[in-house]
Amino acid sequence: MVVLWTDALLYFLMFILVSGSYYLTTQVQFKRPLEKIISNKTGILSLVVLMFFILIGLLDSIHFKASNNDTQAIISLLDYVATPLRTQTEKTYSAPFATHLFSKENIQVSSQESIWGYPRLKYGGANLNNPETEKLGDISRKTGLGFIKGMLVFALLLACMYYLSQTVTAKNFHIWSLLGCLIVISAILIELSCSYHILGTDKVGEDVFYQAIKSIRTGLVIGALTTFIMLPLAIVFGILAGFYSGWIDDLIQYVYTTLNSIPSVLLIAASILMVQVYIANHQAEFTSLLVRADMRLLGLCFILGLTSWTGLCRLLRAETLKLKAMDYVQAAQALGVTNSKILYRHILPNVMHIIFIAVVLDFSALVLAEAVLSYINIGVDPTTYSWGNMINGARLEMAREPVVWWSLSAAFIFMFSFVLAANLFSDCVRDAFDPRRN
Amino acid sequence: MLAYIIRRFVYAIPLLMGVNILTFTLFFVVNSPDDMARMQLGEKHVTQQAVENWKQQRGYDLPLFWNSKASNPITKTIFYQKSVGLFSFNFGISDSGRNISYDIKQRMWPSLAVALPSLIVGLGVNISIALFMVLFRQTYIEIGGLVGCVILMSISSLFYIIGGQFLISKLLHLVPISGYEPGFNALKFLILPVLIAVVSGIGSGARWYRSLFLEEVEKDYVRTARAKGLTETQVLFKHVLRNALIPILTGVVVILPVLFMGSLITEAFFSIPGLGSYTIDAINSQDFAIVRSMVFLGSALYILGLVLTDISYTLVDPRIRLT
Secondary structure: EEOOHHHHHHHHHHHHHHHHHHHHHOHHHHHHHHHHHHOOOOHHHHHHHHHHHHHHHHHOOOOOOOOOOOOOOOHHHHHHHHHHHHHOOOOOEOOOOOOEEOOOEEEEEEOOEEEEEOOEEOOOOOOOOOOHHHHHHHHHHHHHHHHHHHHHHHHHHHHHHHHHOOOOOHHHHHHHHHHHHHHHHHHHHHHHHHHOOOOOOOOOOEEHHHHHHHHHHHHHHHHHHEEEEEOOOOOHHHHHHHOOOHHHHHHHHHHHHHHOOOOOHHHHHHHHHHHHHHHOHHHHHHHHHHHHHHHHHHHOOOHHHHHHHHHHHHHHHHHHHHHHHHHHHHHHOOOOHHHHHHHHHHHHHHHHHHHHHOOOOOOHHHHHHHHHHHHHHOOOOOOOOHHHHHHHHHHHHOOOOOOHHHHHHHHHHHHHHHHHHHHHHHHHHHHHHHHHHH | OHHHHHHHHHHHHHHHHHHHHHHHHHHHOOOOHHHHHHHHHHHOOOOHHHOOOHHHOOOOOOOOOOOOOOOOOOOOOHHHHHHHHHOOOOOOOOOOOOEEHHHHHHHHHHHHHHHHHHHHHHHHHHHHHHHHHHOOOHHHHHHHHHHHHHHHOOOOHHHHHHHHHHHHHHHHOOOOOOOOHHHHHHHHHHHHHHHHHHHHHHHHHHHHHHHHHHHOOHHHHHHHHHHHHOOOOHHHHHHHHHHHHHHHHHHHHHHHHHHHOHHHHHHOOOOOOOOHHHHHHHHHOOOOHHHHHHHHHHHHHHHHHHHHHHHHHHHHHHOOOOO
């Protein structure tokens, strides 16, 4: 078992998230917004999709040393499950569901003869003797098999849930049907990906589907950890600046205006350079490639967190200024309640809705930002699987004839569904918590 | 008013100093002047003498912040020597030997040629879509529009650029994929970047303007206007649009000065020789003089934008007075 920094933080964050949401359900003032979220169909369905992505990300965040081979490489639980996908690499590009390589080369027919053509793939459709005629039948047979397996798993889950709790009702029909769809689709994809490259392979012959799934964790870490780093800064400074006017306010305002006025890309670029130099100077501490890439990912999260807290800080400062003039705060001050107690009891609960809204809004923005940063080489490590790196690698291949489209499409589909789910959920949270929208 | 503006500009000085100190520390924590010299002169076959000469020429042979040997410990440092010029907008010579002020003057026009049309066309498109959604509020048209906006928002800007280049330039051959020419020939190179910038901004822009319009629509004066018997379109254009333009315009004013800086991503993809690609090149070649100048310029323009916003508030809303 190897615990990377981002793994530990991600699980810690999940713990906070779960206990935090439990705490929310016990508080009276959050009862109505929470009910509103649950009754919102789009919101709850996007939450299910998000949970599905998060689950994959969490599976990918349990690392251990692979002991079956002598390389002692660190792999994650997801890697272990997807061992066929990880190890079945081809020579170079191949299209989705292809049985032959994308580019022509010399094929050795016998010891003397060789012909110029498309060689068969080592793994993609290797079970077929005659790919031209058998492929379609094989694919549909495997799809059917996956469908049945998925249905069985889902039925089992449904039955268990029905006996254990009373959550399977007609009212929750939409949630369960979406869950069923997700399970069946993943079962079909798993079944198919065992014998085909369902999204093709990339330049070095690596399965694109595997890359796209591995990228989920990177997106999740960037979105979640950055928010986690940014929140305490924004909350503490924002509320302090609003509550204590005078030199504290001036100082905090000065700090965030300074940070804000530097173009953020330049700030990120300079800081990433710093992380890189630090890693280069401390080679001995980073035993493997994965640990080094992880350090850089963590560094990126810190940097993004340090550059993005200013927006929320400003909002919180304005709201605190408004709250400070409210009667109940002044009454508390007149009664001699200490400042720290006023901040904790009266100010913080009343700015909570702004914090929730900012958190969910920032999440999707950060996932999108990662792709852009990776494009200008100041994002995650080039060896880390990420959608940005996938786009970056595939971009130049658009000039090829015929076009290598699958890497880009895979990154697009995964990123789009992840961000769309996050956006829809954030809309739902905003509707529920924003007092102006009632 | 004048006193206010003067005070704001005086406030700008400590801000810009803070920015400058931050850039200095960030850059020199990772890069010693020796590294920079080696980078510029080529990694290999550089004698220590050549490095010293390079540092001497560029003025990097002094200590960073504090010179304990000199008679005046503050002025005889890299920080002081390099910062004084910035405050008079004299950017000096880049580490690779080019005149930065000249480069900036040359490169800001292409940046502006992309950024300004994108802003104006985008504003028009977003306002029209938002008004349309508000006009048909609580119908399927609005729901469809909102769903469309969320979908547009969920697509990475990289895909807009790659998709646009592929569809319009490679398949349809309507405009060149990338490049730039000065003068009127620039037009054919500018259409695609502007189009993509507009389309990628619709999602968030139209939604934001819609929420501004909706806030106005529910106010009392709009209800009065309706009660007087004005039609819905008259209400929207005469009352709602005019009043909602106040936050929209002030939101635009704040980014007007920063438009000169250009867009990093767009300029890199379309190889437009603007300030955005200038900055990226400088980051990649670790040309500190350029990075520092661009950070300083960006911060100064940002502060200018803040001041302009305050002034524009007083111009469009007579209730606000600056003191």
